[in-house]
Amino acid sequence: MSNATSPATIRPEEAAHFGKLAADWWDPKGSSAMLHRLNPVRLGFIRSAIDAHWPGDSHLVRPLLGKRALDVGCGAGLLCEPLARLGASVTGVDAAAENIAAASAHAAGGGLSIDYRHGEIGALGLSGFDLVCSMEVIEHVADKAAFVRALAATLAPGGLMVLSTPNRTTHSKWLMVEAAERIGMVPRGTHHWDDFITPDELRDLLDGAGLIMGEPQGIAFSPLKGLHLSSDLALNYIVTATAR
Numbered sequence: 001m002s003n004a005t006s007p008a009t010i011r012p013e014e015a016a017h018f019g020k021l022a023a024d025w026w027d028p029k030g031s032s033a034m035l036h037r038l039n040p041v042r043l044g045f046i047r048s049a050i051d052a053h054w055p056g057d058s059h060l061v062r063p064l065l066g067k068r069a070l071d072v073g074c075g076a077g078l079l080c081e082p083l084a085r086l087g088a089s090v091t092g093v094d095a096a097a098e099n100i101a102a103a104s105a106h107a108a109g110g111g112l113s114i115d116y117r118h119g120e121i122g123a124l125g126l127s128g129f130d131l132v133c134s135m136e137v138i139e140h141v142a143d144k145a146a147f148v149r150a151l152a153a154t155l156a157p158g159g160l161m162v163l164s165t166p167n168r169t170t171h172s173k174w175l176m177v178e179a180a181e182r183i184g185m186v187p188r189g190t191h192h193w194d195d196f197i198t199p200d201e202l203r204d205l206l207d208g209a210g211l212i213m214g215e216p217q218g219i220a221f222s223p224l225k226g227l228h229l230s231s232d233l234a235l236n237y238i239v240t241a242t243a244r
Contacts, residue, residue, distance in 0.1 A: 007146035010095040010120055014140045018075065019096030025076030026106055032075075035136075039078050041219055041227050042135055045238050046162050049214075050086075050131070053160045053240070062087030067130035070154055072121050073137030077103035077114065084112045088131065091115040093124065122150035129154050132161045135238075138202070139165050139195045145205055152209040155243065161211065164219065164238035168196035171234040175221065199237060206241050214240035 024030035051058045065087030071080050074092030076099050084090045084107075092114055094100050100118040107114045117124055132155050141147040155161055166172045173193045197205075203213045216237040220230035229238075 007143050009141040009143050009147040011142045015095035019098035022076055022098035022102040025102055035078055037227050043082055049162055049240050064088035069131040070129040072134040075099050077106055080114050081112055084114055093117045093121055126154045128156045130156050130159045135164045148205045149209045152211055161241040166196045166236045167233055168198050169234045210244050211241040212244055
């Protein structure tokens with residue numbers, strides 16, 4: 001697909017915001033500390049989804065061996081690298097060139113071969129991926145429907161998609177925007193509550209792109225457990241999607 005035929009989904013101001021965080025992305029105590037806490041929770045869900053979608057030995061260390069994985073909105077590679085270690089041939093796409101540079105350098109330092117691309121997902125001509133992930137990204141794009149269609153176009157027949165995003169609730173507004181940004185847990189300007197998307201809205205977008213959404217699972221927070229998978233969808237949720 002070319003830029004002439006694919007609607008723009010990147011917001012330049014969002015790309016600039018996250019690009020400024022690139023150098024700090026891999027510091028678990030830096031500006032991306034919350035992502036480092038969130039990543040194991042998302043990976044737990046993804047591993048379970050992989051085992052359910054491609055039944056086999058759930059004890060396999062590399063269940064994605066021989067499969068292609070795509071992470072859209074990959075940042076500096078926090079999810080790409082674990083997917084590579086699970087055996088996948090991984091491609092990561094991000095709107096910020098600074099993130100792609102940081103991701104490439106970190107992967108090279110760890111001896112991982114990951115194909116990182118900078119640009120608009122609908123204009124890169126990517127297709128045939130067994131696993132397509134996009135974590136905490138859809139709330140930042142300019143055209144959600146176009147973005148979901150572009151994601152769907154990259155999915156191979158029989159493939160699996162995994163998305164996560166904040167829910168648009170009073171709880172998420174208070175905790176993720178008002179509290180987290182005010183006390184510095186999340187960099188100011190990261191979240192815009194009006195752009196958050198509810199599970200029903202996401203289901204409709206996926207349906208419009210020819211995909212069926214699985215049962216959403218919440219990512220909740222408590223002082224005792226920290227971030228964890230939950231039946232409570234009020235803060236954040238993660239879902240699978242497959243072709244109809």
